[in-house]
Amino acid sequence: MTEAGKRVRMAVAGLGVIARTVHLPLLRRRADLFDVVALSDLSPSRLAELGDRYGVDPARRYADAATMLAGGGYDAVLLATSGSHGELAAAALGRGLPVLCEKPLAYTVAETDRLTGSGAALMVGYMKQYDPAVAEAARLLDEIGGPAAVHAVEVTVLHAAGDQQLAFANLAPAPRDVPPAELARLREADDGLLDAAVGGDRGARTLYQILINSVSHDLSLLRLFTGAPATVDHVATWPLAPDGPAEPSVEISGRLPDGGRYGIRWLNLPDCPAYRETVTLHHARGALELVFPSPYLLNAPTTLTAVDRRGDGERRTAFRSVTEAFEQELVAFHAMVTEGARPLSGIAEGTADVRTSQQVVRRYGELTGAAIGGEAAS
Incomplete structure (x- = not known):
């Protein structure tokens, strides 16, 4: 668990509409709580554009979310990729990383069953x-x-x-x-x-x-x-x-x-x-x-x-x-990461x-x- 009151180093997977219009601007707004240190997206041009805009080191920009998760160097991850998040959530939790997961959490109950018992915490993004x-x-x-x-x-x-x-x-x-x-x-x-x-x-x-x-x-x-x-x-x-x-x-x-x-x-x-x-x-x-x-x-x-x-x-x-x-959801996520507060979902x-x-x-x-x-x- 990150020390209470400290900035949480965030990795963001998926740079689509919700990340561009909401999550990244708000993570910057709340720079007192968060520092965006890694990004991943399938589009090289979008990755370069947003990496430059948010000051992410080129070495921490990844074409693949799984590779970003393996790279480490951050405290928590935001999953904003399209489709089911079950596989990436399991990979992040398996590495002990707290997760803020955009909906849908998963497509199947079999996927969500894999997420339990990891010891790391997950918040579903029902803002x-x-x-x-x-x-x-x-x-x-x-x-x-x-x-x-x-x-x-x-x-x-x-x-x-x-x-x-x-x-x-x-x-x-x-x-x-x-x-x-x-x-x-x-x-x-x-x-x-x-x-x-x-x-x-x-x-x-x-x-x-x-x-x-x-x-x-x-x-x-x-x-x-x-x-x-x-x-x-x-x-x-x-x-x-x-x-x-x-x-x-x-x-x-x-x-x-x-x-x-x-x-x-x-x-x-x-x-x-x-x-x-x-x-x-x-x-x-x-x-x-x-x-x-x-x-x-x-x-x-x-x-x-x-x-x-x-x-x-x-x-x-x-x-x-x-x-x-x-x-407010981000503030609650910070409390989950740093203080162990329970998420609403x-x-x-x-x-x-x-x-x-x-x-x-x-x-x-x-x-x-x-x-x-x-x-x-x-």
Whole structure:
């Protein structure tokens, strides 16, 4: 464990959108806590550009994340590569390195089983759990009775196209110098893991990737407020038209551990003007409503509105926070590395979200007749 209060030397694997727009700028902002000392990416041009920008020694820039892990010389690692992080997380933990792992933690439970018992700590990157508005909602929920007081949770995600969410960042076009053979190898590996997770049905695979890559954030909030879903009763995807979006919209509902109900609607709306996520916890005397902006907009306000009964009327109290959830997550990660603080979502919680996602896919197969295989079928 790094000495409490010391700067943590960070290695960053994967220099895609989330690293460029969020993680690297915030690691620089929090130079009091972190020092970026190693980078890895498949693109030589992107590696050179960001290595220069963040002052990383050319000798500590790697074309391969596994080679970077073997190189050592740092205290912790951020995994922001695409696809499953199971293999790299296992390699990092096996070297005793604390890990901040972007979702998905893994595609399969078999991968997450390899992560337990290493002795090193891992945090899954569910930054919304660290949003001050979420923390305030959890505090207010405790005051009215905790999870047992929740009558229902409603989640609606308006998922705008990625280029609209990222227009402000003026990112350079995707690099063209990634080795084709390496891309093919990674795609083949992901394909094998998807087969092991849910089988070969195209609709099931698409649904599963939406769940582990995006809806997992909403599952993490459900776990925080009420516990993981007890059942998955209904699953639907639409539109089914061949000229519709590449990814469908998704609807899921079921029972919560204390008897309440939940409903999640993830709406793929490519022409929607802006991303918006609303999470509402209904209770006997009112509601707690959280509204999140696009996660790429650093320090954009998250709003919590608490509604309750006041005499014969209604009282509405608003709480707005521009404190960046990703930054709070980094502060919590620093405490995990230097003080042994427990993360809000570690290996067990990440595994629970994989299991819930597979349960959703299994129910999808039962309702549609799709052939579900792999772990989801059991």
